[in-house]
Amino acid sequence: MNRSNCSASVFLTSVFMTVMTLSPVYADDTETLVGRTLPIAGPNVTIIIDSSGSMLSNVLVDGDTYMPDTTYTGPFNDASRLYYTFTAGDAIDFPDDTATAGNGWVRSAVFACNAAQIALNSTGYFTTRYAQFGDNSDGTGSWKALVAAGSSGPTSDTSPVFGEDRTTECSSDLGIHGLDDTSPATYPVNDSVPDDPATLGDEEANLYTSVDTAAERIDWDITGATYTFFSNNFLNWIHERAASGDPVVFTRLEIVQKVARNLINDLSADSIRHGSPLRVGVMRFSTNGSGGMVVHEVADVAVNAGTLIERIDAITADNNTPLAETLYEANRYYKGESVFFGSESKPIASVDGSRTGDSYNSPITSACQKNYIVLLTDGQPVGDTEADTAINDLVGTCTGSCLDELSVYLHTSDVASGIDDVQTIDTYVIGFFTDSDLLRDTATGEILYDADGTLLPAPREGYFLAEDPDQLADAFATIFGGVTADVSSFTAPTVSVNSLNRLTNRDTLYFTMFEQSRRGEPHWNGNLKAYRIGTAGTDDLAILDAAGNRALDDSGNFKPSARSIWTLVADGPDGGDVSKGGMASRLSASRKIYSNVTTSANLADLSNRVRPENTDLTKTLLGIDGATDDERTALINFAKGLNPDGSPRKVLGDPLHSEPYVATFSGADDDLMLFFGTNDGYLHAVDPTPATATEDLEQFAFIPKELLRQLPRIKENPPSTDPIGNKAYGMDGPITGWIQNDDGDGVIESGETLHIYAGMRRGGGAQSSYHALNLANRSEPKHEFEISRSRTGYAKLGQTWSPLSHGKIRVGGTARDVLFFGGGYDTNQDSNYTPDAMGNAVYIADALTGNKIWSASNSGEALNLPDMKFSIPSEIRIIDINQDGFIDRMYVGDMGGQVWRFDIDNFASDPADAITGGLLAKLGGTDAADARRFYSPPSVARFLEDGESFLTVALGSGYRAHPLDEDVNDRFYILRDDNVLGPELDDSGDPEYGDTNPALLIEDADLAVISDTMAVSGAFAGWKLILPGSGEKSLSAAITIDGRVFFSTYTPETPALSCEPVAAIGLGKLYGIDILTGLPTLYDDPDATTPVFSVDLDPAGIPPTPRLVFTEPTCTDCDTTVFNEVAILPGGDPIDPRISTSPIKTYWYQTDADGGN
Incomplete structure (x- = not known):
């Protein structure tokens, strides 16, 4: 049984919090993470190349190859x-x-x-x-x-x-x-x-x-x-x-021309490869001492790479350095004004492609185009005053050279008044063998990341000093990396996602956090952070940081000043910064990474360790058959979390859907182990209560061998214009645990063994699987078994979304520890509402071996149900109705809007007759508006009314793969099941269900409609709530307590389109409804006296399953005090549901930590 702690404590169950953005349609709920924009034309970039006489100066290249001892x-x-x-x-x-x-x-x-x-x-x-x-x-x-x-x-x-x-x-x-x-x-x-x-x-x-x-x-x-x-x-x-x-x-000009040739070719190839247009033009100085001209108009680099290179190669060096004059000419070009210096320039006038007659053709064609100038020079302005009067008319007054004032003007002023919004120009400056305050002040380009996506350690944003060919090439790569990142960045800034985890009798909350990649790379950054729940000096429960201060602001987002528990004081606050602090900051260079490489069950064996010395870790297994030995070593060290220099990478993959699981060992308050998965492919085992502030948190990490082949792609991390389609998926599925020989207290003691079961969700591709670990010896974890489609009996297994739920049943009179789970998800549901080829099954497996014990589907299984045509990614709700320790009831919904009921006769002499089942309800339809799907398990509760006992089955519909969908009219349902102790029997004494007896089938039209103005009338027969928002849907499980049902919903929003990605986060709501009356039970203010159906949630976005928080009294008060310290944790700070917990003498049992049975 559960033992109350005599000191004040908190009972927590898992929470998943999300903050999302609106997007185009993708086959995943990650579509909410992609910003939506107006059509974006390719950015315009004009490169101004210094062609003054000093560019003829010689430069020694590869001087280190000179050998003085060689004659x-x-x-x-x-x-x-x-x-x-x-x-x-x-x-x-x-x-x-x-x-x-x-x-x-x-x-x-x-x-x-x-x-x-x-x-x-x-x-x-x-x-x-x-x-x-x-x-x-x-x-x-x-x-x-x-x-x-x-x-x-x-x-x-x-x-x-x-x-x-x-x-x-x-x-x-x-x-x-x-x-x-x-x-x-x-x-x-x-x-x-x-x-x-x-x-x-x-x-x-x-x-x-x-x-x-x-x-x-x-x-x-x-x-x-x-x-x-x-x-x-x-x-x-x-x-x-x-x-x-x-x-x-080489002369300086020759170096520039050589580097530019490579640059243009690379930009052209990248533009073609990624389908992202980039427009490039070239200007130079005039040899007549006045300004400069356009030698190649701004044009698509993929189409015009050859002519761009020809024009650059044709540049010769002579005369002065008219920097401001040439920038002024570029200003006139972008504005589409009359040609000024470019009409009389030498050796040529501005090319025909840049102008029509004496007027420039502005390259700016779209309100969402980005515009840039890259100014490369090896000196200071010389002979550069002829445009000063005109520039002064634009900027006011120049001090010294007008170069920097003009660049600031271009950065802050609208240069295309005929196009909507404000069109500005960012100027990047490369000082080639020269450095000065003037050049630094001229740079206005905001470079945040280099071509590899890391922060730019530049002396000043937009300014680069290059003193050799490599530095020049790096400067160009960084500039154009930033330019192309701008055009291929689909995500709204500062949007992170987090989830709160499950924990028993503790006051600590664990947030799994992630942020989408900036340029559509497969790796997304993730982290695990710890906070506490407490009162922060008030009577209201709140999420607190390491200093005991409120961690969330009024919008439900992490305050920038918040510091999570594991983050060192010296590292400063980490707030909502995914990459900063938390578990990632505590990763070391001595991590233990295991994989089921060989048949040895002991993952600690050398043959199962991810390290270069393991010869069983072959290039074929890693997916790099043609690689060199050094490349193999580099990949394995990357997998171990090491940088090339041997230092720890301190990077975690994203736990997009993975909810952590926590186990308590040996009865000690601080002997815990936490498990969570990431899409880099790892299942992490963490000690969340380290003895010291700098001790390693990660005890080990396990990566299934089938995911090792994904590591080369994650290491390379190539960008893509498809930010979701390019994403990597790994250990993103559910994690559950079972304590073998548990004495009932939920603590793993001597003689008891923890078994961990982890799925992949979308990870693993066609071979999405479950993996089981044995933690009898935590220092030597064992790989117990794998369940995948290729294993005997699991041919219909789809993507492994459904948690493996432990229970006991009798098979042929013998008690067996088993796992219940749905057949999983079929990606057919990403775009269709039709029967599925995979996942349309229910399985029961041996908890120690993974061998299939029983299954149901539409054909070829122990129980064949013709209507079981749709995949079942949901958790199976299992119930011990008669409280004898054996599961005798299962409920689950499917992707066709159907709800299934199964009955288990644990005393049947023939195992084939032990499990029967069929439809309880059919709530979907063929019309697009009725294409309802059930991704989450029902919450089941038992009621007694007028002397009659019945069960309520509560669940909501929603399109998890497309949260932005607004075509389906989703519902939340309360179904009444009167057959509490067993199935309905026909005249022959055989079980019957809704698919064999239509009179037993509950359909959408049979249910009364409730709303905030309409309650249940007459005898209770179940009901439905038509979710009122456009596209409003239920995407997580409900909880039932005190005769009420609590559930969350998500409503997408469609903001006005703009040039920048829009964080269209959407609205989350928490509902609280009396099950029998259909009346509202929530209050939107602590002082409110009138209940409401729902309250808006912070932070915005897809909300998690609501979880209950119980504040327990001290033992001296246990028998006398009236308490109202039950709270609901919906994702942000707790909400008071006003549930009275006055102690009464009663007998009860608990089989579901979510609050249902």
């Missing part, structure tokens, strides 16, 4: 020479041969820069400030900029020292190295000294000093200039690579 062949063979080039900023000129090097060389003997010499021997080149001691015109000498070989510069000497023979020093040696390695004088002297070789004497004494003062040593900030020196071998390597057709020196 390369080429023209630089004079070991007595070191070549150099003048270096402006970071633009290095790499000579191809001695001719291009010209007279930029010095003799090795006079090169005194030790820092450079070290670098030349390794990397092959070194850039710093250099100076030579050279002749002055007054007959003296001093440190100055380098002069060419063969040149003496200004001097009065008749025998001058030429540049190649002058001592050459560098700033990097200051205070470190002098003329040679042993010299104590390491500072070049500041004074001019005689330069006559006859009087120079000791060169070290004249050119260097050991005194480190400004007066004595030179100031490198004003002495010499910046040069790059090269080793001969390095220059020969460059020459050799160029001669072989594999150059390593």
Whole structure:
């Protein structure tokens, strides 16, 4: 029996809370998670490429492939020479041969820069400030900029020292190295000294000093200039690579063109693959010093990839950097205004495709188009003032360059006044070998995620610094990843879904949470979080966070300030953030992941562990036959929850429909184990009461071997324009438990064994299955059995939606522990209301082996019922009518709107005659409005009225696969079943039901209609409530208590369409109705005196099954106190149903934690 705790405690049962968005039609209740929008045209992106003269600067690519110990062949063979080039900023000129090097060389003997010499021997080149001691015109000498070989510069000497023979020093040696390695004088002297070789004497004494003062040593900030020196071998390597057709020196423009070619090809392929249009155009600077022009109009990249690449490759570099002028021209292009700079630009005018005559053709064609400019430049504005007056007219007043003011204007102003809504332009900026506050201030593009969907660690949103080809490619990939993510994001922001779990005699609530993927990827993030239920200093029960504060706001959503119990204080509040805090934050690198890989039942055996060392975990089993060994290892480490560097991923899949199951061990208050499933394919076993704040919560995770083949797809996580069709499904089904040898207290003690049963729901594809685990030893869980369609006796098993409910029956006089479950779901019901090929069955299986004991269907089973044509995803409601410990009654509804009753004679001598059954009610019809389906089990209660005993069967209809459907007129039903102790018997003494005796069949038209203004009249014969909202439906089970029935409904909403995904969450309601009278019993306010039929629920969305919460008194008050501490937990904070619990002496039994029997 259930024992009351002498301290105040709470009895909880499971709750599933949802917050949804309106969507197109998908074959799943996840259709509510997809935002609905107006038609969206492909985004417009104009790339402005800097074509100024500085783009001819050379860049060394793959410099790390130079091997200094290898001798390369080429023209630089004079070991007595070191070549150099003048270096402006970071633009290095790499000579191809001695001719291009010209007279930029010095003799090795006079090169005194030790820092450079070290670098030349390794990397092959070194850039710093250099100076030579050279002749002055007054007959003296001093440190100055380098002069060419063969040149003496200004001097009065008749025998001058030429540049190649002058001592050459560098700033990097200051205070470190002098003329040679042993010299104590390491500072070049500041004074001019005689330069006559006859009087120079000791060169070290004249050119260097050991005194480190400004007066004595030179100031490198004003002495010499910046040069790059090269080793001969390095220059020969460059020459050799160029001669072989594999150059390593490119101009900046060549790099941009190469990266752009790859970018355009990739964008074209992605656009074709995903069916998402993307429109790209190109602009460049004019060579006549005024603005820029359109060299390719904005057009579909999939169709125009070839011409886009041709136009980019044709760009040449010359002249100034008119950044603001060219951005102003882009502004006129997007607005469809007259051509300004683009009519007289050189080498061409803006192309014909971008304009009609002298007016631009705006690329903006739709109110829902996104518009972007990507500005790539390697410098600051030069020769860039001709548009300032026009820009000032737009923005007001410019400060300095008008570039940043103009980009802000484009970001905040309507650039297409003839189109509905406000059309703006986001500007992304790539600083290519340059960085400045102006460029940062010009960036207005809001990049939240990169191409992989992770947060962008950029210095500023929309701005990127690129200093090599890879960084440039990454910048483009991130920008266009964000652009394409915007167009393929179907989900409304900040929408998360959560469910509250079942727990006995505890004050803790467990929320399974998830959020839909941003770009239609198969993996959805999930989490498990813990909160408490209490009073928070008031008399009202509420959901509380780790600090004891109310966790939910007035709308029923998590407050941003709420911190769940397992989330560390240092990690801050996690609120409704699915990915933050909770169990995911406590995942470690030493997780135990098991699978039923081999025939060994012990999952802890090496052969069943998911780890690279397990040779039984083959590439074929993982679905990667052609993979390398390294790829296999990487996939297995991913499955273990590891990042490539070995750190924990701290990521969980989504528990979309999985409701957790909690078991209590050894009678200890804190020895619990919680189980829940995710669509990444795992059944997680969790210790929800860890000893320390940092201890692992997960004890182990089990992934069925048939789901291992799904891991490569989850690891790759490819995006899709079909956000639901691409979704992965795994262990998303029901989880139940059975305590073998239970003494009745619900606690697993010595000699008792916990068995866990988990289904997949839509997971597993055609082989959706159930898996059973034995937890006799929690450190070594065992895989007991699997039930799937391929197993003998289960040919009609559909998707495993129906929970495995444990009970006892007698089979041939022998007591057996068995599992009751429906045949499951047939995806035919996703789009049709016709008989199903799968799932139209009821099963009873052995609880220890999974072997089928009995089944019913329309043919080929122990009990054949011709009308059992529709699948049965619902839980079977099982009842022990005579309280002898054996189940003798079953009720269940099906996808055809039918309700079935089965009777079990536990004393039958012939097992074949032990179970009979048939229709109790037929409540659906052939018209679309009557296409009613029952996904949830009925709540059954026993009543005594006027000396007669009868049962009420309460259940509601609704299209779970399409919650947004508004065609079906759904109902909530109370059916009266007068045959309490056994079935109706015909004249021969044989059982008969509604399908064999029409007089016993309850049909929709037979039931009286009740409403908030119409109660039951006359003798009670059952009733129906026509759900009043458009599309209102019942999507979860009801509970019966105190002569009342409580159930929730969902009503979809259709908001006005807009350009952004709309969170059309819909309305949840809780109903409370007196079963016998049909009168309302709820109150919409604590002080209300008039009852109502229903109350609106927070948070909005599909509500869960309502659950009861009982606050128990202290033992000293048990016999005297009147209590009103029964509450209903509908998903948000509890609701008071005003149920009196004054203690009376009675005898009772409990077979259903949901409140029904």
